[in-house]
Amino acid sequence: MAEARPIRVALLGAGSVGSQVARLMHEHAEELAERVGSPLELAGVLVRDVNAKRDSDIPAELLTTEADALIHSSDIVVELMGGIETAKEYLLTALRTGADVVTANKALLSEAGNELFDVAERVGAQLYFEAAVAAAIPIVRPLQESFAGDRLQRVLGIVNGSTNFILDQMDRFGTSLESAMAEARELGFLEADPTLDIEGYDAAQKAALLASLAFHTLVTPEDVYREGITGVTSELIADAKSNGYVVKLLAIADRIEEDGQERVSARVHPALIPADHPLAAVHGGNNAVFVHAEFSGDLMFYGAGAGGVPTAAAVLGDLVTAARRRVLGGPGLVSTWDQRLDILNIAEIETKYLVRIEVTDAPGVLASIARILSDKGISVATLNQSASANPSRATIIIGTHRAQEASMRAAVTELTNSDSVFEVTSVTRVEA
Amino acid sequence: MAEARPIRVALLGAGSVGSQVARLMHEHAEELAERVGSPLELAGVLVRDVNAKRDSDIPAELLTTEADALIHSSDIVVELMGGIETAKEYLLTALRTGADVVTANKALLSEAGNELFDVAERVGAQLYFEAAVAAAIPIVRPLQESFAGDRLQRVLGIVNGSTNFILDQMDRFGTSLESAMAEARELGFLEADPTLDIEGYDAAQKAALLASLAFHTLVTPEDVYREGITGVTSELIADAKSNGYVVKLLAIADRIEEDGQERVSARVHPALIPADHPLAAVHGGNNAVFVHAEFSGDLMFYGAGAGGVPTAAAVLGDLVTAARRRVLGGPGLVSTWDQRLDILNIAEIETKYLVRIEVTDAPGVLASIARILSDKGISVATLNQSASANPSRATIIIGTHRAQEASMRAAVTELTNSDSVFEVTSVTRVEA
Structure with missing residues (x-):
């Protein structure tokens, strides 16, 4: 085990997550080496200003502002700097050198995930991002x-x-x-x-x-x-x-x-x-x-779903997976989303609703509201009428069965224009 | 892809889970082949009585009572028959032939897990059991x-x-x-x-x-x-x-x-x-x-945490992992638990308690109970006294701070023997 070639890890960013990853890599070096089958070696930590990080726990000789040199000398690049353009450039460089990439950068992934996956697939590298969605929650x-x-x-x-x-x-x-x-x-x-x-x-x-x-x-x-x-x-x-x-x-x-x-x-x-x-x-x-x-x-x-330490734990989990695969080989994760299924417009969705309406407290009001809803194909599941603070008004709370958003919006417009209705105070979707 | 050698899968047992696994393997054959990189082929289904399963959805020619022949001709053996002795014997045979094993048999694992892991490790085979603890919940x-x-x-x-x-x-x-x-x-x-x-x-x-x-x-x-x-x-x-x-x-x-x-x-x-x-x-x-x-x-x-279909889904997930590893190589899971840490006796644990006591409704009772608890080092966090159905008694509900189980048991004995106490009705541990 001792002679195994170390896996060189570049850390891009030394903020709240990056510094925790560096700390955990150092404190758990032995355990991590055992799990991976090779030691993990911190090749360097990319920072914007070396002097600004002098007092951090990261050894000064590991701090660098030379992104390219660091990336080119690493097996795995961990991106925790945030932002999109520069991070993307660095990760594309890393993948093209054949390095695997770990990132917690959801903005980057949702913006440029496919481009990164494409490059990764072409060169046989892997892109891990367990920490990007919900930090330590394995999802x-x-x-x-x-x-x-x-x-x-x-x-x-x-x-x-x-x-x-x-x-x-x-x-x-x-x-x-x-x-x-x-x-x-x-x-x-x-x-x-x-x-x-x-x-x-x-x-x-x-x-x-x-x-x-x-x-x-x-x-x-x-x-x-x-x-x-x-x-x-x-x-x-x-x-x-x-x-x-x-x-x-x-x-x-x-x-x-x-x-x-x-x-x-x-x-x-x-x-x-x-x-x-x-x-x-x-x-x-x-x-x-x-x-x-x-x-x-x-x-x-x-x-x-957040926090420096839980996010660092998720990053470390990815790092171990990436490193183990480098040492032992084997299949990567399937991460491309190269289909392009159509996206429903919000008007097309169907759900249940809870609707609060302030009405004039007069005969026939309930019937008129019920008619507007039923005309739009919206079926009432529960209805509760109560006194309002204003004695000439009443509050009606309606729970509907499933209906289309477009119908609900049309009904709300009609309700709002109705003489019986003072105000449609809220319309809230009911899920699960 | 079409020419890839199929991965041969033996199913031991055709009960509620086994029959669902067979059905899902059949219905999703194409998708599974794509994810694995090779088709999964059902080599056979071991049953106790071929005639009894004639009417199931499993093709009759796949049903067999010949365990040894089936196991020896398979790459992956999925054990869903339950029981310990026979299942263990079959899985040891399977592992020794170099087959990977998937099981949902918690009784077998908790009884003979280490023996199975040992053999698996020796021959470089893998043992998967996602379905054994909580069915479809990935734990x-x-x-x-x-x-x-x-x-x-x-x-x-x-x-x-x-x-x-x-x-x-x-x-x-x-x-x-x-x-x-x-x-x-x-x-x-x-x-x-x-x-x-x-x-x-x-x-x-x-x-x-x-x-x-x-x-x-x-x-x-x-x-x-x-x-x-x-x-x-x-x-x-x-x-x-x-x-x-x-x-x-x-x-x-x-x-x-x-x-x-x-x-x-x-x-x-x-x-x-x-x-x-x-x-x-x-x-x-x-x-x-x-x-x-x-x-x-x-x-x-x-x-x-149970049910034929959710359990089958977990088994299928394991099956895909096992098959992918056979096709693409790579590290297995780390599943040995070869340490033997000491187990605490229940008397040694520490937790909080909620205690319900029926007492005689007389002066000094509360003081006497408080003294017994404090003598045992148990600290009271909440206390509520209320009238009991019997007018000469009262009910006291005490929430404690963390205390050792041994101390609590000693306190309960003393409380039970005390003249002030009619009965210690319940003592319940408070967790989380």
């Missing part, structure tokens, strides 16, 4: 390997810890959106500019990756219908609760087969899920990915 | 692969669907143990002789496998401390609920490091877990395995 590998004898039909993910923390605070402690956001910011869950999280962009990138992996087809973040959580009110949270639901920001990917044609739907939006559904028990900043497969049935993978 | 592979850069510290599993169904009925609908058992039997969740499930033997076999996998050490079912659910009363369920807990039958495996010495604790018993813990949301006949790892943090894997 990429099961999607690539465990369902080899199965067909995935649906993926529902809570893939953004910040927004889950916020919605969970609102649900469990009756906090307003504003205070929950303030608390999230204080705890470091939110960046100074929280747009990527709050508006669902981060979740949409992960939804694109999950859909691509699950259905072996290219889905880009632009294909993903996206709504953030800024429209989630305390009122909606309360309505959800009294109807047996909780509100979660879900990344949803569906494979839809109609008339022998296969299409994919991918979307991110706040959704209601039954309070006894396993996803409802995902509290705080945690993530979970719920999968429905034809034979395996319902499965869920749960854990911390 | 064996993550434990073998995903934590390569991490260290597992604790595994908490709901690994028996029948007992989870029963406890869930009691918790959600206030059903008695007897009626919940009757319902479970009616729905096919329980065998005519429910002992294996109800008394925790099935869970103990799985706990042994999980502990062995997680900590790379041999843990046998005999090493596992075991209590079933027959002592779980509606009263305990209600107490749990009013204290924010649910009752689950848990398989628990802990790695304990003290003074540089590593030991393992493995036990199966009803336990209280907080109502907002992800394991609390595992309803009906579902299973889940919750893992705590040093770097990855908390992770949970959830899904159907």
Whole structure:
């Protein structure tokens, strides 16, 4: 074992994840060597400014700003620098030299995954990215390997810890959106500019990756219908609760087969899920990915979806897999999504809805609402009318059976224009 | 691709799982061939009585009673017949011929796993058993692969669907143990002789496998401390609920490091877990395995833990992995547990407890109970005294901080002997 040629590893980036990977590689060197069959040798750590990292735990002689030299002298390149253009350039260089690549960069993968896979396939190198979707939660590998004898039909993910923390605070402690956001910011869950999280962009990138992996087809973040959580009110949270639901920001990917044609739907939006559904028990900043497969049935993978150490653990897992394959040979993972299945427009999807309507409290109002819904082919499953704060109005909460989004949107327009209706306060999709 | 030599697969057993594996292999032949790189050919299906299976979907010419001939002509042997002695003999034969082996037989693995691994290692064959612990839930592979850069510290599993169904009925609908058992039997969740499930033997076999996998050490079912659910009363369920807990039958495996010495604790018993813990949301006949790892943090894997089709899906996943490795070469899984770490006696474990005591409603009683607990080093975290049905008695429910089981047992003996105490009604461990 001692004479085995070491596997040289380049680390691109020495931020919160990169520095943890360097630390774990050092502290667990012996164990890792045993699992791989060869020692892992840190060839160098690419940083923007060597002096700025002088005080880190990484030995100074390993710090470098020479990307090309580092990449060309490495067997495996681990990209943890983030960003797209430069990272892509480095990884293409790495793959072309025959190096295997490990990355946690979801933005890069959802933008340029196919290009990277193509090059990797051509040169026989491998691209690993377990940490890109949900940090330490093993979801990429099961999607690539465990369902080899199965067909995935649906993926529902809570893939953004910040927004889950916020919605969970609102649900469990009756906090307003504003205070929950303030608390999230204080705890470091939110960046100074929280747009990527709050508006669902981060979740949409992960939804694109999950859909691509699950259905072996290219889905880009632009294909993903996206709504953030800024429209989630305390009122909606309360309505959800009294109807047996909780509100979660879900990344949803569906494979839809109609008339022998296969299409994919991918979307991110706040959704209601039954309070006894396993996803409802995902509290705080945690993530979970719920999968429905034809034979395996319902499965869920749960854990911390972010954080330097859990992400580093996932990167290290990939690193061991890549290194073992270099030492022992064998099949790589199947990671191309070279199909291009059609993507459903949001208007085409079908789901259930919970609708809150403020109406004038007059005779005939209920009949008029029921008629508008039924005219659009929307069937009512539950209806609850209660007094409103304003004595001349009433609140109606309607739960529908499955209906098409286009029909629901048409119904909402008609409801809004109706004399009986003061306001359609909220329309929320019900999933799972 | 068409000329690639087919991989010959022997199926031992044609019961509910075996017949599904045969069906899926047939229906998905093309897709499987593509994933493996060679077609999978069903070499034969070993049955006890060929005539008894004539009407099954398996082609009659594939049915055989000649185990030896079938095994000797196969590349991969899939054992789904159950039982220990004969199955072991067949699998040893298979491994010695260099065939890889896939099995869902937890009893066999927990009894003779090490012997099988030894032979496999000697001949360079592989032993796959994803379906043995929790059917379609991918737990064996993550434990073998995903934590390569991490260290597992604790595994908490709901690994028996029948007992989870029963406890869930009691918790959600206030059903008695007897009626919940009757319902479970009616729905096919329980065998005519429910002992294996109800008394925790099935869970103990799985706990042994999980502990062995997680900590790379041999843990046998005999090493596992075991209590079933027959002592779980509606009263305990209600107490749990009013204290924010649910009752689950848990398989628990802990790695304990003290003074540089590593030991393992493995036990199966009803336990209280907080109502907002992800394991609390595992309803009906579902299973889940919750893992705590040093770097990855908390992770949970959830899904159907039984059933012909989900189990067959897991077997097929293993079959694809085994076949791909035969076609493409490469490293196998690391599956030996050749360490033999010491197992803690149940008296040595430390956990929290919820204790229900019926006392005489007289002055000084509370002080006397508090003294007994404190003498044993048990610290009270919560205490609630309420009126009992009998006016001369009161009910005290105590939640403790962590204490040693031996101390708790000694305290219970002393409490039971105390004049102030009518009865110690229940003592339940609180986990997670």
